[in-house]
Amino acid sequence: MRTYQVEAKPFTFDFDKNKTALVIIDMQRDFCMEGGFGEALGNDVTPTKSIIPTVRKVLDLARKEGIFVIHTREGHRPDLSDCPPAKKRRSSAIGEDGPMGKILVRGEYGHDIVSELTPIKGEVILDKPGKGAFYQTDLHLILQNKGIESLIVCGVTTHVCVHTTIREANDRGYECLMIEDGTATFDPRDQEAAIRMVHQQGGIFGWTTLSESLFQAFQK
Ligand code: TIU
Numbered sequence: 001m002r003t004y005q006v007e008a009k010p011f012t013f014d015f016d017k018n019k020t021a022l023v024i025i026d027m028q029r030d031f032c033m034e035g036g037f038g039e040a041l042g043n044d045v046t047p048t049k050s051i052i053p054t055v056r057k058v059l060d061l062a063r064k065e066g067i068f069v070i071h072t073r074e075g076h077r078p079d080l081s082d083c084p085p086a087k088k089r090r091s092s093a094i095g096e097d098g099p100m101g102k103i104l105v106r107g108e109y110g111h112d113i114v115s116e117l118t119p120i121k122g123e124v125i126l127d128k129p130g131k132g133a134f135y136q137t138d139l140h141l142i143l144q145n146k147g148i149e150s151l152i153v154c155g156v157t158t159h160v161c162v163h164t165t166i167r168e169a170n171d172r173g174y175e176c177l178m179i180e181d182g183t184a185t186f187d188p189r190d191q192e193a194a195i196r197m198v199h200q201q202g203g204i205f206g207w208t209t210l211s212e213s214l215f216q217a218f219q220k
Contacts, residue, residue, distance in 0.1 A: 003015065003016055004016075004017060004217045004218065005217055005220075006177060006207075006209055006213050006214055006216075006217040007209065007213045007216070007217075008177060008199075008207040008208060008209035008213065009199040009203075009207060009208050009209065010199045010200075010202055010203045010207070011203070011207075013150075013175070013177045013207040013209065015149075015150040015152075015175070015177070016149070016150070017065055017066070017067050018066075018147075019147055019148055019149040019150060020067055020068070020148065020149070020150040020151070020152060021067065021068040021069070021070055021143060021146070021148045021150075021151055021152070022058065022059065022062040022067050022068070022069045022070070022151075022152045022153075022154070023070045023072065023133065023151050023152070023153050023154075023155070023165065024055060024059065024069070024070070024071045024072070024117065024154050024155050025072050025133065025153065025154065025155025025156065025161050025162050025165055026072055026073060026074045026155050026156055026157075026161050027052070027055060027071070027113055027114055027117050027154075027155050027156060028073050028074070028075075028110070028111055028112060028113055028114070029100055029109065029110045029111070029112060029113075029114055030074075030075075030100070030103060030104055030110045030111055031045070031048050031156045031157065032045055032048045032049045032052065032114050032156065033045060033049065033100065033110070033114070034099075035098050035099035035100050035110070036098065036100055036103065036110045037091070037093060037094070037103050037104045037110070038156075038157075038186065040093035040096075040098065040103055041091065041093070043186035043187075044186060045186070047184040047185065047186060047188070047191075048156045048157065048184045048186065050184065051154075051156070051181065051182060051183065051184045052114055052116050052117065053116075054154075054179075054181050054182050054211050055117060055154045055155070055182050056116050056117060057211060057215070058152070058154055058179060058182050058211055058214065059117060061214070061215060061218065062152075063120070065218060067152070068124075068146055068148065069119070069122075069123040069124070070123070070124040070126055070133075070139070070142070071113055071117070071119045071123060071124065071125050071126065072125075072126045072127075072128055072133045072139075072155070072161075072165070073106075073111060073112070073113065073125065073126070073127050073128070074104065074128055074129075074130070074131070074161060075104045075105060075106045075111045075127060075128075075129075076094060076095065076104060076105055076106065076129060077105075077106060078095075078102065078105055078106070078107065080094065080095045080105075082129045082136075083095070083129065091104075098110060106127060113125075124142060126138075126139055126142075130164075131160055131161045131164040131165075132161070132164035132165050132167070132168040133161070133164075133165040133168070134165065134168040134169065134172065135164075135168070140172055143174070148174070149173075149174065149175065150174065150175045150176070150177070151166075151169055151174050151175070151176045151177070152176075152177050152179065152214070153165065153166055153169075153176055153177065153178045153179065153183075154178075154179045154182035154183060155182070155183060156183065156184050156185075157183075157184065157185045157186065157190075158178075158183040158184060158185045158190065158191055158194040158195070159185050159190040159191070159193065159194040160185075162178065162183050162194070163194055163197070163198075163205075166178060166198060166205050166206055167205055169206075170205045170206060175206060175207075176198075176205065176206035176207070177206060177207045177208070177209060177214075178195070178198050178206060178207070178208045178209075179208075179209065179210070179211050179214060180195050180208050180209065180210050180211075181210050181211050182211050195208050
């Protein structure tokens with residue numbers, strides 16, 4: 001079984017593609033298009049929208065190489081019964097009407113994944129009520145059943161849902177490679193800090209690299 005090596009920070013990331021999942025975090029219209037949750041929080045969605053082509057290239061690679069793919073979506077039931085009142089108080093747009101339907105509510109157009117990254121048969125769609133993809137979901141069970149040990153992580157936003165998920169994954173024993181240009185924040189200062197926070201202290205939460213290094217690992 002071939003082991004792949006990706007040049008990464010803080011050192012080479014080794015993985016077996018049969019024990020690796022690509023986890024694409026919350027590439028939903030609500031975060032990547034105008035009129036969604038991201039904008040309702042006061043952000044410009046240009047950075048989150050701009051990574052769609054890069055995430056698509058990583059997704060295409062995973063599909064070609066037979067790497068297990070998981071797409072997550074942050075959102076709530078229409079009655080918001082799974083949305084903590086404390087979350088609603090600081091993100092008051094949740095559940096309100098917007099141009100893409102009720103904001104961050106399951107089943108609405110804005111809640112769904114952007115068209116360019118539409119999941120295909122065999123890929124998991126994982127709905128989550130929180131920022132972390134392990135919280136109140138069956139993600140760990142799914143990964144264990146598939147024998148997954150490593151995660152390649154893309155998506156938005158780097159410092160919020162991507163980070164929370166990588167931290168949760170790290171504590172559960174998964175080795176995570178975050179694709180720097182396959183993630184985005186609304187503010188570039190947060191992007192720089194979020195990347196550094198993953199790989200500092202000898203890879204305290206995991207590894208980071210550029211998508212090009214991942215593609216090169218499969219060309220060797
Ligand atoms: N606000 C923000 O940056 N992000 C979120 O609320 N959710 C995700 O990161 N998906």
